[in-house]
Amino acid sequence: MKTRVKIEKVIRETSDAFTLVLENAPSIGSYLPGQFLNFFLDINGEEVVRQYSFSSSALIGEPPAVTIKKVAGGLASNFLGEHLRAGDEVSVSTPSGRFTTTYGERRRVLMVAGGSGITPLYSMMKSILAREPESQVTLLYANRSSESIIFKAGLDYLEQKYHGRLEVKHFLSAEDAGPEKQENTVFRKLNRFDFQKYVDAYWKESPEVFICGPDSLMDLSVVSLSDLGLSDDRIRVEAFTGTGGVENTNDASEACTQVEIRDFNGGPVAFRADRNQPVLKSALDAGIRLPHSCKESMCGACKVKLISGQLHMKTNYALPDDELEQGYVLLCSGFPQSEKLALQYG
Ligand SMILES: Cc1cc2nc3c(=O)[nH]c(=O)nc-3n(C[C@H](O)[C@H](O)[C@H](O)COP(=O)(O)OP(=O)(O)OC[C@H]3O[C@@H](n4cnc5c(N)ncnc54)[C@H](O)[C@@H]3O)c2cc1C
Ligand code: FES
Known part of the structure; x- marks a missing residue:
């Protein structure tokens, strides 16, 4: 569902990153730390959809805000940075995403961030520290x-406020150490031995790990932590860039499925879908521009409700359990499996 919200404020974080503070509109609804909004942008007459994670925490009374880093040559991130000002309106979705957390009693949390990957982790960290007075968080x-560190001042403030409960360790790969020693900064890339130290120190507390950043950093973190014996269910990952889409299958027959989608642009739309490929691909091949963005089951832009028939989602990084229970499915990773499929927006 799309809604229009006003940008209350634009905060410059670094030379290429900025925060959009949004109007606290009821239409956005409530969100969990770590979730994101789809932004629907009109760029040169084309609709461009991109996802931006909340950096704010509603738990500590902050208005909704997302933080965006301009990607070199990137269409949406540069458009947002260069064209939007306080007072402008943007079209956004309701919050989506499964990279989040619920609150418990006491836990030991490790967060690993690279660049703009700090955004969902900053929201989660503020929420965990405020909501769980005995939990401890380490951020690598x-x-x-140092100029590219987003939320540097905010992280310093949180470390003081939650003294002994939040530890931040910065890794700067392209800067030399200056004459003044900085306790919390290492002037090299993060490596597997950094995880060894952490796991050795907190192993007994069975840490929970949240990782968000470039693919290389996420791969290094997951492999290192798995090698050290941390089980997969303790490690949560959010990818900002995908791996190239959901692959077609060749093992189904040549059968087709008759698909009907209700409430699309005010009326139903019908088309035949190949069972060897996601429903979204069949629709686009037939010239029907159903809503979508990432095509990699990450953003939730292609979400619809399954009314009848069978559909198998090959991957799903966007829909939380409650939406799955309500019957929502993703068309970019959903392969039709029955003769007929009835779907509905809304
Ligand atoms: C679930 C989710 C949450 C996200 N949250 C955030 C967020 O909080 N803050 C944020 O800044 N971004 C976030 N992103 C990434 C964001 O949605 C866009 O992909 C990003 O801003 C680039 O879009 P663009 O139109 O500027 O670049 P495009 O025009 O799409 O891409 C231009 C070029 O940059 C490369 N590229 C695309 N994205 C990245 C990237 N992130 N890093 C490096 N290279 C890239 C592409 O491969 C391409 O070559 C999130 C993505 C997802 C899927
Ligand atoms: S298009 Fe992003 S989840 Fe389907």
Whole structure:
């Protein structure tokens, strides 16, 4: 569902990252830390959809805000940075995403961030520290240089406020150590031995790990932590860039499925879908522009409700359990499996 919200404020975080503070509109609804909004942008007459994670925490009374880093040559991130000002309106979805957490009693949390990957983790960290007075959080944060650290002042403030409960370690890969020693900064890339130290120190507390950043950092973190014996169910990952889409299958027959989708642009739409490929692909091949963005089951932009028939989602990184229970499915990773399929927006 799309809604229009006003941008209350634009905060410059670094030379290429900025925060959009949004109007606290009831239409956005409530969100969990770590979730994101789809932004529907009109760029040169084309609709461009991109996802931006909340950096704010509603639990501590902050208005909704997302933080965006301009990607070199990137369409949406540069458009947002260069064209939007306080007072402008943007079209966004309701919050989506499964990279989140519910609150418990006491836990030991490790967060690993690279660049703009700090955004959902910052929201989660503020929420965990405020909501769970006995929990402890360690953040390993990788950047090229001190100038590129997003939320540097905010992280320093949180470390003081939650003294002994939050530890931040910066890793700067393209900067040399200056004459003044900085206790919490290492001037090199993060490596597997950094995880060894952490796991050795907190192994008994069975840490929970949240990772968000470039693919190389996420791969290094997951492999290192798995090698050290941390089970997969303790490690949660959010990817900002995908791996190239959901692959077609060749093992189904040549059968087709008759698909009907209700409430699309005010009326129903019908088309035949190949069972060897996701429903979204068949629709686009037939010239029907159903809503979508990532095509990699990450953003939730292609979400619809399954009314009848069978559909198998090959992957799902976007829909939380409660939406799955309500019958929502993703069309970019959903393969039709029955003769007929009835779906509905809304
Ligand atoms: C679930 C989710 C949450 C996200 N949350 C955030 C967030 O909080 N803050 C944020 O800044 N971004 C976030 N992103 C990424 C964001 O949605 C866009 O992909 C990003 O801003 C690039 O879009 P663009 O249109 O500027 O670049 P495009 O025009 O789409 O891409 C231009 C070029 O940059 C490369 N590229 C695309 N994205 C990245 C990237 N993130 N890093 C490096 N290279 C890239 C592409 O491969 C391409 O070559 C999130 C993505 C997902 C899926
Ligand atoms: S298009 Fe992003 S989840 Fe389907």
